[in-house]
Amino acid sequence: MISSFKKDRLIRVFFASNAVTSIIILGLITLFLFKEGIEFFGQYRHELERYRKSGMEYASVITAQHDDLTILYRYLENILSKETEALESLNGGGLNETNNNDGTKALLALSRKFQNTKEHLLNYEKQVVKWAAETKLFLLTQSDLLEIKREAINDSLAEEDFPETIDQLSNRKSFTHKELARWQNYFIRNNREDLAKRINPFVGTEAGTAKEGEINNLTQFIKKSSLNEYPAVLEKQKNEFSSIFTEFKPSFILPESRKDFANASKALDEYLDKTSLYKERLSAWDPQKPYPLSRAFTGFLFGKDWVTNSARHDWFGILPLFSGSLLVSMIALSLAIPFGVGSAIYVNQVASVREQSVIKPCIEFISAIPSVLIGFFGIAVLGGMVSLIADERLNSLTAGFLLALMTVPTVFTLAEDALNNVPRALRDASLSLGATRWQTCARVIFPSAITGIISAVLLGFGRVIGETMVVLLCAGNRIAIPDFTTGFGVFAQPVHTMTGIIAQEMGEVEFGSIHYRALFMVGIALFLIALLVNFLSQAIAGRYKTSY
Amino acid sequence: MSDHKNKEVNPFSPKLSREKVQENLMFGLFRGMTYFVLFCAAFLFWDILSKGANKIFEGDGLINWEFLTEHPQTLHVIGEGDEEIKLSSSNYYKLKDEKILAKWNLFAKSPGFTSNLSDLDNEMIELQKEWTEKSLQFTNAEFLKKERDNISNKFAFWSDLLTDINASARDFEVEPQEIPGLVSEFILGHFEKERSRLPLVETKIILFRAQQYSNIEEPSLNTLKEIEKAYNAFLMKFLRLTTRQLRILEMKCH
Numbered sequence: 001m002i003s004s005f006k007k008d009r010l011i012r013v014f015f016a017s018n019a020v021t022s023i024i025i026l027g028l029i030t031l032f033l034f035k036e037g038i039e040f041f042g043q044y045r046h047e048l049e050r051y052r053k054s055g056m057e058y059a060s061v062i063t064a065q066h067d068d069l070t071i072l073y074r075y076l077e078n079i080l081s082k083e084t085e086a087l088e089s090l091n092g093g094g095l096n097e098t099n100n101n102d103g104t105k106a107l108l109a110l111s112r113k114f115q116n117t118k119e120h121l122l123n124y125e126k127q128v129v130k131w132a133a134e135t136k137l138f139l140l141t142q143s144d145l146l147e148i149k150r151e152a153i154n155d156s157l158a159e160e161d162f163p164e165t166i167d168q169l170s171n172r173k174s175f176t177h178k179e180l181a182r183w184q185n186y187f188i189r190n191n192r193e194d195l196a197k198r199i200n201p202f203v204g205t206e207a208g209t210a211k212e213g214e215i216n217n218l219t220q221f222i223k224k225s226s227l228n229e230y231p232a233v234l235e236k237q238k239n240e241f242s243s244i245f246t247e248f249k250p251s252f253i254l255p256e257s258r259k260d261f262a263n264a265s266k267a268l269d270e271y272l273d274k275t276s277l278y279k280e281r282l283s284a285w286d287p288q289k290p291y292p293l294s295r296a297f298t299g300f301l302f303g304k305d306w307v308t309n310s311a312r313h314d315w316f317g318i319l320p321l322f323s324g325s326l327l328v329s330m331i332a333l334s335l336a337i338p339f340g341v342g343s344a345i346y347v348n349q350v351a352s353v354r355e356q357s358v359i360k361p362c363i364e365f366i367s368a369i370p371s372v373l374i375g376f377f378g379i380a381v382l383g384g385m386v387s388l389i390a391d392e393r394l395n396s397l398t399a400g401f402l403l404a405l406m407t408v409p410t411v412f413t414l415a416e417d418a419l420n421n422v423p424r425a426l427r428d429a430s431l432s433l434g435a436t437r438w439q440t441c442a443r444v445i446f447p448s449a450i451t452g453i454i455s456a457v458l459l460g461f462g463r464v465i466g467e468t469m470v471v472l473l474c475a476g477n478r479i480a481i482p483d484f485t486t487g488f489g490v491f492a493q494p495v496h497t498m499t500g501i502i503a504q505e506m507g508e509v510e511f512g513s514i515h516y517r518a519l520f521m522v523g524i525a526l527f528l529i530a531l532l533v534n535f536l537s538q539a540i541a542g543r544y545k546t547s548y
Numbered sequence: 549m550s551d552h553k554n555k556e557v558n559p560f561s562p563k564l565s566r567e568k569v570q571e572n573l574m575f576g577l578f579r580g581m582t583y584f585v586l587f588c589a590a591f592l593f594w595d596i597l598s599k600g601a602n603k604i605f606e607g608d609g610l611i612n613w614e615f616l617t618e619h620p621q622t623l624h625v626i627g628e629g630d631e632e633i634k635l636s637s638s639n640y641y642k643l644k645d646e647k648i649l650a651k652w653n654l655f656a657k658s659p660g661f662t663s664n665l666s667d668l669d670n671e672m673i674e675l676q677k678e679w680t681e682k683s684l685q686f687t688n689a690e691f692l693k694k695e696r697d698n699i700s701n702k703f704a705f706w707s708d709l710l711t712d713i714n715a716s717a718r719d720f721e722v723e724p725q726e727i728p729g730l731v732s733e734f735i736l737g738h739f740e741k742e743r744s745r746l747p748l749v750e751t752k753i754i755l756f757r758a759q760q761y762s763n764i765e766e767p768s769l770n771t772l773k774e775i776e777k778a779y780n781a782f783l784m785k786f787l788r789l790t791t792r793q794l795r796i797l798e799m800k801c802h
Contacts, residue, residue: 438571
């Protein structure tokens with residue numbers, strides 16, 4: 001009696017310890033995930049501050065302005081190419097169209113002059129980017145020097161030829177390559193190769209620094225140029241644009257070209273009106289203005305760009321990845337729900353026992369197919385089929401189809417269980433009252449099982465959004481928010497997903513870098529979504545359980 | 549007529565009411581969906597199995613054992629059009645060896661081959677003898693001397709530059725005050741070259757340069773002498789050590 005009691009207790013302790021170990025491991029994983037990810041915001045804010053302090057923020061405004069002009073130039077080029085095509089077809093017909101030829105030549109001259117005028121801004125942009133790039137390198141060098149100086153102080157290294165204090169280093173506006181070399185050798189002498197490696201005595205020489213043999217903080221140059229050079233460029237552009245458009249005598253072959261040209265003139269006027277806004281924005285630019293931490297949060301949650309290893313600035317906005325994941329999931333669920341639930345209803349309510357014994361294991365077996373195999377099939381076969389209706393082989397539609405196939409078993413199994421759990425009495429009562437089998441199914445059984453079916457759908461969503469291999473192989477991996485204005489065309493666009501980006505980039509990032517932490521933040525976002533989906537499905541299932 | 553009337557009132561005749569049509573349609577749709585899912589899964593399996601089986605059963609025998617048992621290899625494609633042959637790496641190299649052997653056999657049968665081979669053998673023996681006579685120790689002693697001569701020439705040149713600063717400035721077309729900086733650059737450049745030339749003592753050279761950095765940065769005639777002396781001592785110490793290691797290696801090889 002006593003030994004059996006002890007045995008029971010031992011078994012209970014064994015299982016309890018297993019459960020506790022699982023919970024502890026899960027807790028540690030969650031803790032690690034949050035610990036690594038949460039530091040991202042501090043680092044991102046620091047990076048954004050460097051982006052502002054270096055002048056890259058200023059340069060990006062000029063780039064945006066130049067992009068506006070480029071769009072306008074492309075518009076003019078488009079009119080020119082249509083006109084040239086029309087002229088060639090006329091000449092091909094043997095007609096002497098001297099007037100039209102002159103008109104096209106004038107349009108060509110206008111485009112060239114437009115491009116030359118556009119280049120004033122481009123040259124200014126190049127100059128600003130060069131200044132900003134040097135300043136960025138200076139700031140990185142300064143931040144590294146401050147860190148290693150702190151370590152030297154902590155390790156009580158002799159001052160020797162690195163006597164500069166933290167304050168002195170913080171207030172410096174330039175470093176010469178000679179002193180950087182001296183400090184590097186100082187650390188080598190003191191057997192600190194790890195710190196010596198962090199100093200590059202030739203920093204900035206590859207791109208060419210403003211002064212030979214040193215690296216400078218050039219934000220003052222940029223600030224000054226916003227008051228002198230930039231307004232001068234704008235004024236010059238305005239005068240040149242007005243003169244080239246006044247001198248141009250329009251003579252078009254195609255009637256729509258006249259309309260297009262009128263639109264181009266209107267767009268140019270709009271651009272010229274907008275320049276005052278750019279001017280205001282640039283003169284208000286303050287490199288010392290701090291970035292609030294909230295900008296790091298909003299930058300991550302609502303940022304439209306995910307750009308890494310950029311010469312200018314790395315952006316970590318989750319929106320393109322989230323929208324990609326959501327689009328693929330929606331396509332997959334829009335197929336998996338009707339097929340999964342429909343199959344569940346058929347198997348549960350209509351199919352014979354023999355049919356059931358074949359269909360159920362077959363559908364459930366789909367979930368046993370390795371996802372890499374499904375992805376491989378997507379690349380090799382389905383991609384080719386999809387390319388018949390879309391420009392790209394690998395896009396959200398390809399990934400969506402395959403994910404739908406992978407999700408059907410989840411939805412099917414859970415929905416079938418939910419239908420099975422509806423008391424038989426309800427079905428019998430409905431049939432005995434004269435309802436048909438379909439009426440019973442649609443109006444009695446399905447509504448009774450709806451909570452279980454919703455729970456099945458939510459778990460299916462969890463399965464889809466967490467799937468990695470298929471989306472990595474088949475979604476096209478273009479990091480951009482899908483263009484929803486294209487209507488159904490949005491389904492044919494390649495996308496990247498949250499899971500895909502982690503799988504693709506985690507192996508290549510530097511440990512502890514901002515990119516590494518950004519990927520952890522994406523992981524946390526996925527974790528929270530999965531948690532929410534599970535919580536909702538459990539809540540719904542709980543309600544379902546209490547109903548009967 | 550009466551038959552028709554009877555049929556209408558007959559309660560056992562099958563009725564195709566609107567509800568029944570709807571039921572048939574809906575259940576038909578669900579059946580279609582179910583079998584479509586099964587068809588998709590079957591198509592996927594069939595596609596993978598058929599393409600995979602093609603590879604397993606290709607070749608001369610019933611089963612392609614080479615594919616199942618050998619490591620993944622590069623596919624070699626030889627020839628063009630109808631003469632195109634696809635070979636695995638092992639088969640490709642086997643074929644290559646066979647062709648080389650055939651060519652060799654043809655060559656070995658050519659007149660004068662044996663006498664040429666014996667001349668070549670004699671030449672090899674002479675070379676071997678010469679190589680053994682010039683021991684590694686002898687080469688290293690030479691190397692050390694050459695190094696010392698080389699460094700002494702370099703330091704003499706840099707000292708000359710500093711001795712007559714005005715003449716050096718004229719030669720290099722710079723200001724006289726820039727000459728020490730120029731010498732400093734020359735010395736740093738020398739150590740950079742030494743680092744890549746002597747990889748076995750690279751870290752020691754970096755450490756030596758770091759220790760002498762204040763002298764190198766602002767060189768004078770006195771500091772140059774100090775650096776030269778220190779560098780000679782450095783060469784003696786570390787190059788000797790290195791040569792000793794090489795000697796041990798040489799003995800092991802023999």
